[in-house]
Structure formats: C-alpha cells, structure tokens
Amino acid sequence: MKTLYIDCGMGCAGDMLTGALLELHPDPEAFIAKMNTVFGGRAVISAKPDRKCGIKGTHITVLINGDEEGKPITHHHEHTSISEILQFIEGTPLPDEVRENAIAVYRLIADAEAAVHGGAVENIHFHEVGSIDALADVLNVCQLMYELAPEAVAASPVNVGGGTVKCAHGVIPVPAPATEVLLRGVPCYGGEIKSELCTPTGAALLRHFAVSFGSMPTMRVDRCGYGTGTKSFETANVLRVMLGQCEDMHETVCELSCNIDDMTAEELGFAMERLFEAGALDVFFTNAGMKKCRPAVVLTCLCRENVRGDLLRCIFKHTSTLGVRERECRRYALGRSFRTVKTPLGEVRMKVSDGFGVHREKPEYDDLARISRETGLSISEIKNTIEKG
Numbered sequence: 001m002k003t004l005y006i007d008c009g010m011g012c013a014g015d016m017l018t019g020a021l022l023e024l025h026p027d028p029e030a031f032i033a034k035m036n037t038v039f040g041g042r043a044v045i046s047a048k049p050d051r052k053c054g055i056k057g058t059h060i061t062v063l064i065n066g067d068e069e070g071k072p073i074t075h076h077h078e079h080t081s082i083s084e085i086l087q088f089i090e091g092t093p094l095p096d097e098v099r100e101n102a103i104a105v106y107r108l109i110a111d112a113e114a115a116v117h118g119g120a121v122e123n124i125h126f127h128e129v130g131s132i133d134a135l136a137d138v139l140n141v142c143q144l145m146y147e148l149a150p151e152a153v154a155a156s157p158v159n160v161g162g163g164t165v166k167c168a169h170g171v172i173p174v175p176a177p178a179t180e181v182l183l184r185g186v187p188c189y190g191g192e193i194k195s196e197l198c199t200p201t202g203a204a205l206l207r208h209f210a211v212s213f214g215s216m217p218t219m220r221v222d223r224c225g226y227g228t229g230t231k232s233f234e235t236a237n238v239l240r241v242m243l244g245q246c247e248d249m250h251e252t253v254c255e256l257s258c259n260i261d262d263m264t265a266e267e268l269g270f271a272m273e274r275l276f277e278a279g280a281l282d283v284f285f286t287n288a289g290m291k292k293c294r295p296a297v298v299l300t301c302l303c304r305e306n307v308r309g310d311l312l313r314c315i316f317k318h319t320s321t322l323g324v325r326e327r328e329c330r331r332y333a334l335g336r337s338f339r340t341v342k343t344p345l346g347e348v349r350m351k352v353s354d355g356f357g358v359h360r361e362k363p364e365y366d367d368l369a370r371i372s373r374e375t376g377l378s379i380s381e382i383k384n385t386i387e388k389g
Contacts, residue, residue: 002354003246004150005216008158008239010229011197012206014137016239019058019227021144022047024243028058031147035140038092043136050228053236057226062136080131082110088135094143096349097338101142101208108204109134112181134201141205149337150243151354154217154251155210157187158203163194179203185306187213193233207306211333212251219246253281253331254308258321259288261296268297271318278314279307281331302329334358343386345371 006012006020022028028047035045043064050059089102145153160175160183167176174196175183182203221244229237260268268285275283281304285297299319303311308326315324334353341350348371349364363386368379375382 001246002149002151003217003219003244004145004148004153005219005242005244006153006155006206006210006239007216007241008156008198008206010193010235010237010239011159011161011199012155012202012239013197013199013229014134014141014201014205015060015062016227016229017202017205017241018137018140018144019047019060020225020239020241021141021148021227022060023058023225023227024148024223024241025144031144035136035143038094038139039136043132045136045140052228052232052238053234055226055236055238057228057238059228059230060137060140062133064132082106085131085135089139092139094139095146096340098139098142098146101145102138105138105142105204105208106135108182108207109178109200112178112200112204115181116177137201138205141209145209146337148243151334152211152246153209154212154214155206156216157189157213158183158206159193159197160188160190161193161195161197162190163196165196175203176200182207185304185308193235195231195233216242217246219244251331251333252305253329254303254305254311255327255329256301256303256308256311256315256324258299258315258319258324259290259296260299260319260321261290261294262320268299268319271299271315274314274318275301275311278310279303280311302331334360338364341386345375345377345382345385348386 006017022031025031032045032047036043039045043062046061046063047058048061050057085106086103089099089106092099094102160179163174164171165174165176166172174190174194175188175198176196178200179196179198182200183198183206186203186207188198219242221242223243225241225243226238227241229239231237263271272283272285281302283299283301285299288296288298290296299315299321301311301315312324315321337352337354338349339352340347348367350361351364353360363383368382371377371382372379377385
C-alpha cells in the first residue's frame with residue numbers, strides 16, 4: 001500500500017507540510033505556478049531551498065498584499081468570514097476531491113475557533129493575513145495530497161512545543177486553544193522548546209488526513225521530503241514526510257455495541273443518522289434474541305478514539321440502552337480516492353479503491369441517483385451506459 005508517513009517531532013504547520021510534500025512532487029515549480037494562478041494575485045506563494053541544522057529542505061512563503069504571516073503588517077487588512085473562505089474554495093478551478101477536502105479541513109478550524117471563543121461558527125472571522133495564509137496552506141496540502149495520491153496517511157505523535165505565543169487577542173498558552181481542541185484524541189506531547197510548534201492549520205490537516213498516529217510503520221521508503229520552519233532552534237526545525245510501500249497499514253478503532261429490544265424502526269434509523277453525524281465510521285444493526293424470548297437488535301458502531309466520547313453520549317441520548325460495550329479493533333482499509341469521468345450522460349465521479357494488490361472502481365451512487373432523477377433512466381441502465389462509454 002502506498003503510504004505517506006508524517007514525522008511531527010517538531011510539530012506541524014501548514015507551510016512546513018506544504019514544503020515537505022512539495023519535495024516529493026515531480027515538478028515543484030509547475031505546482032507553485034498553478035497554485036498562484038488559483039489565487040489570482042490575492043496570495044503569492046514561493047518556495048526556496050533552506051537549511052536547518054545542516055538538513056536541506058524547502059521553505060514556503062505566502063505573501064498577501066506584500067505582507068507575510070508572522071511579520072509586521074505594513075497596512076490595514078480586513079477580516080474574512082468563514083462563509084467567504086468556503087465560497088472562495090468552492091470557486092477555485094481545482095478537482096472536486098481537493099475542494100471537498102479543503103472545505104472539510106477549514107470547517108474543522110472554524111469549529112475549533114468557535115468552541116474556543118464560545119460563538120457560532122458563522123460568526124467566526126479571521127484576520128486577512130492569517131486567514132489567507134492558512135487558506136493557501138490548506139489548498140496547497142490538499143492539492144499535493146491529491147497529486148501524490150497516497151493510499152494511506154499516518155503520522156507520529158505530535159510535538160506541540162511549550163511556553164506561550166502572542167496572537168491578536170494577547171498572549172496565550174501553547175498549544176493554542178484551537179490547536180488543543182483539534183488535537184483532542186490525538187497523541188501529542190510538549191518539550192523543552194518554548195515555542196508554538198503545531199499550529200491550528202497543521203493540526204486540522206493532520207486530523208483530516210491521518211488515519212493513525214504512532215511509530216513509523218514497517219515500510220519501504222521510496223522518497224523523503226523536508227519542510228522547514230521560519231524559526232531556528234538547537235533541534236532542526238523541519239517536518240519530514242516519507243512516501244513508500246507498507247503492506248501492514250492499519251489503524252486502531254473502537255467498536256461500541258449494545259442490545260436494544262424496545263425501540264421502533266424509525267427511532268433506530270434516527271439514532272443511526274445522529275451517530276454518523278457525530279463521526280461514526282460505520283453503524284449497523286444485527287438481529288438478536290434476548291431474554292424472555294424478546295426479538296432485538298444489536299447496535300454496533302465503529303469510530304476512532306478521538307470521537308469515542310461523542311459517540312457514547314450520542315448512543316445514550318438517542319437509544320434506550322442502559323449500557324454500552326467497547327472493544328478495540330484493528331482496521332485495514334483500501335486507499336480511497338475519486339476521479340471524474342465524462343460519459344454520454346454527463347460527468348460521473350468514480351470511486352477508486354487501491355491497496356493490498358487490489359484495484360477497484362465504481363460509479364459514485366449520488367451521481368447515478370442525480371442522473372436518474374434528471375433523465376428518468378434506472379440506475380442499472382445508467383451503469384450500462386457508463387460501462388459502454
């Protein structure tokens with residue numbers, strides 16, 4: 001399985017992850033030129049060789065109206081709302097998968113900021129330099145992930161740094177509150193370096209793309225890239241990524257289950273919807289017989305550790321159970337991606353699955369259903385048309 005491993009021994013920031021992934025790209029200059037076109041001058045992205053403690057890497061700079069994040073502002077900047085940012089992402093000429101990933105990452109950031117500030121997500125605003133800088137990092141990483149196409153992404157435990165950091169609201173502790181929210185459930189640690197090593201953007205990108213956090217898996221490394229940070233420490237301020245083949249890529253997930261014998265089918269269906277909204281990987285029911293010969297179902301919910309608490313609360317709130325069982329499982333999964341194909345009936349997204357020597361493709365159901373509603377054709381007729389080209 002084509003696996004990307006992210007070494008977060010010096011934390012994770014969006015620009016450092018961009019620089020590291022860019023070193024794996026076959027044509028970095030063309031990539032930077034393309035992404036600058038996407039921003040249309042609103043942001044100017046550049047990459048240059050850099051060294052930290054003798055290690056050669058790539059440093060990414062994003063300029064917004066001539067200003068760089070973290071540097072003194074030369075003139076006034078407006079604030080940008082989350083709705084404006086999402087609208088910009090929707091309008092970019094990038095593949096659907098890239099835009100969907102970028103929106104998901106930015107929603108994570110906005111949700112974390114809203115939780116910290118105690119307001120609604122739609123009321124969250126970002127300073128223009130910080131917001132566009134972060135947006136450039138998010139779009140860069142999502143596009144690089146799309147072009148590099150790893151089948152699985154894993155990461156090390158995250159070094160968040162220590163001390164305090166100055167922001168627009170004053171001096172706050174490290175990790176920054178939004179970063180702490182984003183890293184809940186993710187193994188992380190602090191150290192002797194008194195600086196912010198993991199930013200909210202870096203934390204959100206890790207949270208979205210990494211399926212597991214731990215020691216480097218057994219893998220045959222093909223390429224390695226280094227992204228450098230702005231600051232210099234006694235330890236090399238670099239983020240390292242390794243791309244290679246891994247046959248035993250898995251993640252540990254929680255299996256939550258309970259027996260239910262007194263809920264209607266409608267109530268069970270509603271509970272399933274709420275569990276998926278809360279972050280469940282899968283939810284299913286199994287028929288069972290209980291004491292006093294009562295027919296029942298066993299509700300089973302699979303989830304990652306970081307949302308386990310949310311799922312437990314959801315089960316107790318939306319079902320009649322009095323107790324939930326839990327066990328850890330190893331989960332092996334094929335890498336999944338999408339590609340869009342043109343058919344006589346219009347564009348259709350193909351769901352691509354790869355790994356363990358297997359390659360599969362099938363049309364995305366939502367697209368088949370949409371075409372069926374528009375044309376009156378059955379889904380089987382649409383599939384036959386797509387297969388015939």
